[in-house]
Amino acid sequence: xxxxxxxxxxxxxxPPGEIIRRELILNIIKETFTLFGYQPLETPxxxxxxxxxxKYGEEGxxxxxxxxxxxxxxxxxxxxxLLRRDSSSVSSKICEKGLRYDLTVPFARFVVQHRNxxxxxxxxxxxxxxxxxxxxxxxxxREFTQCDVDVIGSxxxxxxxxxxxxxxxxxxxxxxxxxxxxxxxxxLAGLAGKAGAADRLTDITTAIDKLxxxxxxxxxxxxxEKGLSEQVIDGLTPVFEIKGDNYEKLTGLxxxxxxxxxxxxGIVELETLTRYLDPDPxxxxxxxxxxxxxxxxxxxxxxxxxxxxxxxxxxxxxxxRYDNLTGIFGLEGVSGVGVSFGAERIYDVMLQxxxxxxxxxxxCRVLIINFGADEYVYALKILKKLHSSGVSAxxxxxxxKIGKQMAYADSLNIPYVALAxxxxxxxxxxxxxxxxxxxxxxxxxEETGNLFP
RNA sequence: GUGGUCGUAGCUCAGCUGGUUAGAGCGCCAGAUUGUGGCUCUGGAGGUCGCCGGUUCGAAUCCGGUCUUCCACCCCA
Numbered sequence: 409x410x411x412x413x414x415x416x417x418x419x420x421x422x423p424p425g426e427i428i429r430r431e432l433i434l435n436i437i438k439e440t441f442t443l444f445g446y447q448p449l450e451t452p453x454x455x456x457x458x459x460x461x462x463k464y465g466e467e468g469x470x471x472x473x474x475x476x477x478x479x480x481x482x483x484x485x486x487x488x489x490l491l492r493r494d495s496s497s498v499s500s501k502i503c504e505k506g507l508r509y510d511l512t513v514p515f516a517r518f519v520v521q522h523r524n525x526x527x528x529x530x531x532x533x534x535x536x537x538x539x540x541x542x543x544x545x546x547x548x549x550r551e552f553t554q555c556d557v558d559v560i561g562s563x564x565x566x567x568x569x570x571x572x573x574x575x576x577x578x579x580x581x582x583x584x585x586x587x588x589x590x591x592x593x594x595x596l597a598g599l600a601g602k603a604g605a606a607d608r609l610t611d612i613t614t615a616i617d618k619l620x621x622x623x624x625x626x627x628x629x630x631x632x633e634k635g636l637s638e639q640v641i642d643g644l645t646p647v648f649e650i651k652g653d654n655y656e657k658l659t660g661l662x663x664x665x666x667x668x669x670x671x672x673x674g675i676v677e678l679e680t681l682t683r684y685l686d687p688d689p690x691x692x693x694x695x696x697x698x699x700x701x702x703x704x705x706x707x708x709x710x711x712x713x714x715x716x717x718x719x720x721x722x723x724x725x726x727x728x729r730y731d732n733l734t735g736i737f738g739l740e741g742v743s744g745v746g747v748s749f750g751a752e753r754i755y756d757v758m759l760q761x762x763x764x765x766x767x768x769x770x771x772c773r774v775l776i777i778n779f780g781a782d783e784y785v786y787a788l789k790i791l792k793k794l795h796s797s798g799v800s801a802x803x804x805x806x807x808x809k810i811g812k813q814m815a816y817a818d819s820l821n822i823p824y825v826a827l828a829x830x831x832x833x834x835x836x837x838x839x840x841x842x843x844x845x846x847x848x849x850x851x852x853x854e855e856t857g858n859l860f861p
Numbered sequence: 862g863u864g865g866u867c868g869u870a871g872c873u874c875a876g877c878u879g880g881u882u883a884g885a886g887c888g889c890c891a892g893a894u895u896g897u898g899g900c901u902c903u904g905g906a907g908g909u910c911g912c913c914g915g916u917u918c919g920a921a922u923c924c925g926g927u928c929u930u931c932c933a934c935c936c937c938a
Contacts (some may be wrong), residue, residue: 414928415927417929417930458932465936467862467935467936467937468862468936468937471862471936471937510938538938540936540938542935542936542937542938543863543935544930545862545932545933546931547930547937547938548937549938550937552938553938554938555938600933609890610884614935614936617936664888683936702937713937721938722936722937722938723938724938725938726937726938727936729900744900747938749938750937750938751938752938753938754938777896779896779898809896810895810896810897810898811894811895811896811897811898812898813897813898814897814898814899815897815898815899816898817898818898818899821900824896825898827896827897829883829896830896831896839896839897841898843899846897848897
């Protein structure tokens with residue numbers, strides 16, 4: 409039976425032209441990471457579920473891809489458990505591994521596991537695929553590439569500052585106009601504490617997160633729906649009213665959070681960071697956004713999100729500080745901060761802005777026409793000459809009429825074609841044709857490689 | 862996970878309220894043109910109309926299910 413060629417929902421193929429354009433992005437990101445002194449790291453596609461579960465909140469756990477155990481995976485499941493049809497308890501028995509959901513948690517696991525070999529503060533970057541069982545949409549895939557940079561083992565705000573500069577540098581190099589939005593979890597925690605609902609921080613932050621999208625009233629309605637008291641809600645509403653530039657927002661916050669030790673700490677952190685930027689401002693936008701919350705519940709300090717100006721595709725980069733992530737794996741007192749760039753979304757933004765139109769997708773610069781078995785030896789000489797000069801080139805892979813070989817070069821956008829038949833061979837020459845202008849010239853075999861810059 | 866939406870040739874799409882052999886443009890292949898691509902002309906290949914089932918004398922068209930696409934929510938890169 410024939411199988412229909414198909415790939416799973418939310419995944420995609422990357423044809424040659426797409427890879428070439430993608431690499432442009434990934435190379436800039438990687439170069440910039442390296443420029444700032446970050447070291448590369450790779451971890452396995454799958455982790456033990458115990459590593460992954462509980463790090464991303466309840467929603468996150470649902471979005472983990474689980475890997476079925478090999479062999480007789482039902483061995484340890486009792487009849488009763490199957491009859492109860494309790495998916496979550498059965499799945500914990502038949503799956504012990506899962507695909508990584510992000511790169512931060514595997515990184516934290518790595519740091520604890522290798523704590524004795526690592527020199528702290530450890531600055532690493534990691535560019536790998538992650539998987540989420542989300543329902544796909546535009547700019548949202550089930551398999552996508554994240555480019556993470558983190559500094560772990562230092563609680564200095566200078567790291568946040570550096571990451572802001574890394575973000576600025578990367579998007580400046582990519583020529584993608586963006587705005588960085590920043591907030592601090594301590595401010596949100598302070599607010600929740602002030603309002604007398606410190607234990608409901610997650611509910612409060614996810615509601616506040618929607619402020620910009622749905623408006624103040626909808627947020628209040630959601631808070632009510634979640635069972636928060638009017639008193640608590642009244643305590644939170646002053647934040648919704650704060651307006652103005654970054655410093656005005658901080659001043660407004662100081663009034664609301666006076667007396668909250670944690671809240672004030674958050675304000676000081678944000679303010680310090682903002683002042684650090686004053687003498688040498690970023691090229692991109694930089695906004696304190698008190699509605700920014702982020703659902704990933706391991707963040708404890710600064711939270712950062714980057715939006716492409718004028719493109720509605722969600723955030724293209726995000727991250728923050730996490731103080732306790734390694735604690736779960738048995739290493740306390742190690743604070744980290746990092747951000748993650750979404751390769752697919754950056755690609756989509758740049759595609760939408762027509763930024764790839766002049767990118768050449770040709771496999772090589774020269775196609776050498778294959779005239780037949782006798783001439784092939786000479787064609788190989790041309791090939792060697794070109795290769796030794798660092799010019800990418802290939803001989804037409806097969807036998808075909810000259811016209812077909814030319815058409816091959818044309819359809820692959822190969823800019824030059826080299827021809828050498830009986831006549832050229834006799835004189836030790838090559839005919840080189842420029843496929844764009846259509847002009848061709850005879851040159852000696854010796855100088856073949858030198859004609860290219 | 863909730864609600865909605867789409868699915869016809871490689872691509873973009875047409876196909877009126879069910880009625881003979883399902884079309885177009887582009888692309889592809891071959892020839893005109895056996896050492897020269899793009900332009901032109903001529904010819905050709907390619908479709909179980911997403912899949913399964915139902916209604917009907919008859920289904921691309923109607924109904925149900927399922928998968929996929931896209932959108933909103935949720936969440937996020």
